[in-house]
Amino acid sequence: MQQLQHWQEGSAASWYDASLLPEFGAACFDPAHWQRQDAVLGQSHGRGVTWFIRGPRCELVLRHYWRGGLLGKLLGDRFCYTGLARSRCYREFALLNDLWAAGLPVPRPVAARVTRQGLCYRADLLLERIPGARDLVSLLRERALTGEEWRKVGVVIRLLHEEGAWHSDLNSHNLLLDAQGKVWVIDFDKCAIRAPGRWQPQMLARLQRSLRKEQGLHTAFFWQEADWDELMAGYQAG
Template structure:
């Protein structure tokens, strides 16, 4: 039982054999996903939820942004497998779980070489049970300040472990029915030898900008300055 790898032509796959089997490459195929996810469309920026052998999973395809993204949407410059975004995120999730941090369990990753120098990739993680992202939660109802403090403490805990989240926004924070927070989507994230105070603060500031933007976009959206001060209080206590 553990993490295993195999090659299939130009494709390389790593997987957790406690969650998925050696036939897991089929889970990355568009036709299989669409047939086994209630008809979900596999497209840019959309997480696909599905079940396999009784395990709830989430599929994510990597996409390029900007002008390059419009030209070669699903491919990236390839150097070494270990440097690809998908391999880095898969292994970062493994490391964070070993540190006891609340992140999804990585189930499988697939990287396909596109000669001469490009690749395309996708990641599958275990779904966090009974959870919604913070955007969905705050559109539905407010959180008490104790929950905001708890979230601040959690972010500080990641920072104490030198974790830099490249896109800490409300949609990348999950809240379970039992009141536990998880962080997700660590694409372009990194575990530093030492996380600088500037990087840590940039994570917190990015979350604030996300919440402010969502408040202007959604009515209702249950977020107040008092909530933010509670998060800052929790963060300071957790540093």
């Protein structure tokens, strides 16, 4: 059971799970804090740096929010402040909390922070790391997924749809498979709960385009169109 707490210090407002971060403070969002404890396990580079950390109760993923596109070049990591509940990290934290509580295979949210600076804010998010999980792209560059694995992917997408969970960027990098064969969905930034509608087949089409794109990018990529039929069989059966 999550023990969600609210924490305020100066211009920063945070929410955190006390069962996973019993000694919470602003330093939890600072990579240097974890480096001093020799608790940094690794990092990945995308729009920014994502840090993998050995936390007090579980492994963590620390992510700072950055803008993309032209606004990213102008504003970097600053977003227009229109209220805490409208901040990107709060919305992702709250959505993940609801989905995780409903038993869906998403990362468990651990903490989020909004730091206000005048009309703008910066934001950070801490999640529980999914042990032994790899994204579909890295797996498909090494081996083909079985029909059963593809059907599991379809079942998970159907579960999201039944919960009304719209994923704004469901691509092959945001679907993970762990060592036990469980499928996970990550990166719920700018996502939301919606009533059933056209967004559901659009989500599926986006994923299919992603797989086709990755197939064209890599010499070795073990995906074929027939795999999509297996995924859809799982989706329809789910």
